[in-house]
Amino acid sequence: MEKLIKSWENLPLPPEELERKREKLRRLFEEVLTVLGYDWKNDPNMVDTPRRMAGMLLELVEGNFSPMPPITTFDLSAMDGAPVPVPVFVGPIEIKSLCSHHFLPVVGRVYFEYLPSERVLGLSKIPRVIKWLARRPMIQELFTRQVIKTFKELLPETKGMAVYVKAKHMCMTVRGVNESGAYMVTEAFDGLYEKDENLRANFLRKVGE
Numbered sequence: 117m118e119k120l121i122k123s124w125e126n127l128p129l130p131p132e133e134l135e136r137k138r139e140k141l142r143r144l145f146e147e148v149l150t151v152l153g154y155d156w157k158n159d160p161n162m163v164d165t166p167r168r169m170a171g172m173l174l175e176l177v178e179g180n181f182s183p184m185p186p187i188t189t190f191d192l193s194a195m196d197g198a199p200v201p202v203p204v205f206v207g208p209i210e211i212k213s214l215c216s217h218h219f220l221p222v223v224g225r226v227y228f229e230y231l232p233s234e235r236v237l238g239l240s241k242i243p244r245v246i247k248w249l250a251r252r253p254m255i256q257e258l259f260t261r262q263v264i265k266t267f268k269e270l271l272p273e274t275k276g277m278a279v280y281v282k283a284k285h286m287c288m289t290v291r292g293v294n295e296s297g298a299y300m301v302t303e304a305f306d307g308l309y310e311k312d313e314n315l316r317a318n319f320l321r322k323v324g325e
């Protein structure tokens with residue numbers, strides 16, 4: 117029996133497992149098109165669609181099955197003089213995801229800031245980890261918390277963190293309420309950012325959305 121995971125979890129799989137999944141999905145998408153009533157085998161625009169759908173789906177959820185990007189941290193205390201922690205702000209970081217309710221795309225931007233202690237993260241690692249977390253079916257509220265939780269595990273001594281997420285959910289723009297202009301905005305604060313209004317205000321000023 118295959119091990120099952122929740123939409124936000126991660127279970128790295130070897131390439132041959134992913135290939136097996138891709139093949140299974142291709143066959144199922146053939147059936148989906150048949151159930152919908154399409155003569156896809158004889159439609160030049162659809163004959164290869166089941167394979168494309170399988171590849172597309174696996175690409176959109178690849179954060180579930182690929183390992184976390186490698187992380188580098190740098191020790192500030194090894195540098196000259198006493199380290200003075202200053203907030204490190206990164207953004208906008210583009211994310212492309214899926215909503216776990218409808219499996220429709222979620223496209224948006226993430227802004228992240230943290231107040232390091234002795235160690236800092238390699239700068240390019242922050243977008244890489246955030247994109248990896250986004251590449252799976254998400255609920256935006258949960259994803260926002262998950263960003264904090266993940267970086268806290270990577271840098272437990274960090275003094276505080278802030279995350280701001282602004283995204284468009286296609287399940288709201290192309291169906292249902294059909295509201296194409298609306299964004300969903302979520303934010304989460306941890307550590308000193310929970311108590312210090314100035315830190316929060318400075319972060320949101322940098323976000324400037």
Ligand SMILES: [Zn+2]
Pocket residue numbers: 215216217218219220285287288
């Ligand atoms: Zn949705």
